[in-house]
Amino acid sequence: MKANRKLIAGLTGAALAPVLVLVGPAGIASAHGYVNSPASRQAQCAQGIVDCGAIKYEPQSVEGPKGLHSCNGGKAEYAELNDNSKPWQAASVGSTVTFTWTFTARHSTASYEYYVGDEKVASFDGHNQQPPETVAHQVDLGGHPGRQTVLAVWNIADTANAFYSCIDLQVG
Structure with a gap:
């Protein structure tokens, strides 16, 4: 027995x-984070607005080495995020935009950075603190009217990695 x-x-x-x-x-x-408002490319994938691959199920997982300027964080499996020919919806915004991050794991944060092309348009200190579940930043895009893709970067304090989100906007 x-x-x-x-x-x-x-x-x-x-x-x-x-x-x-x-x-x-x-x-x-x-478990990580991404920009959900205005809807980033991975948020649009998760919501089924744009047909994408695996990122649909893990919009918070676009993690790669710090210092990249790509929507996919250097991850081949999320290459569709770099594809400008996809029908990304551009949110109509004024010259000042509030970007809201949603976190599923709140890593100690070195900084948040926002880019239009290779130009850094804003940076916010994370004070090496854990963020709350959501964080919002107001960014002045007045010098960048028209259709723009903003790269938002969440730099983690205690690793060599960052999280990446691209947001398509119609500014002005």
């Missing part, structure tokens, strides 16, 4: 191990 219980326990463990391997990394990968 005891031998049967051990055999059943062993078989159950062997059957569950592959499931835990598949589920475990997804839980780890699903």
